[in-house]
């Protein structure tokens with residue numbers, strides 16, 4: 001990923017228009033079954049690597065709503081596939097390429113964010 005949105009989210013949706021990768025959708029448009037919160041598509045999130053801070057977190061009024069997740073990289077393919085089976089993610093299936101998994105379509109990520117920060121889902125800002 002990426003970043004993910006937690007149950008601290010108040011669905012204010014300020015973050016959606018800020019995302020340069022169109023990775024964020026409102027709860028109503030979320031592809032996951034629960035559909036309770038604004039959702040980040042991990043197969044699209046680029047962690048705003050060209051900006052000083054992730055733009056979604058920069059405008060979010062709710063502490064703990066946007067947290068780090070694992071890199072969307074081939075070495076975390078199984079992590080995301082397991083999350084998919086648990087209903088945490090709904091990774092897009094392209095009609096020709098198949099599932100846009102971390103192996104099929106890795107995304108840029110911030111190398112200065114440690115794996116510990118990601119595993120503990122530390123707040124982005």
Ligand code: SF4
Nearest residue numbers: 009010012013015060
């Ligand atoms: S993550 Fe933050 S900005 Fe985005 S909808 Fe939730 S509370 Fe609003």
Ligand code: SF4
Nearest residue numbers: 019045046048054056
């Ligand atoms: S970190 Fe950047 S690319 Fe990822 S969801 Fe937030 S605004 Fe979009």
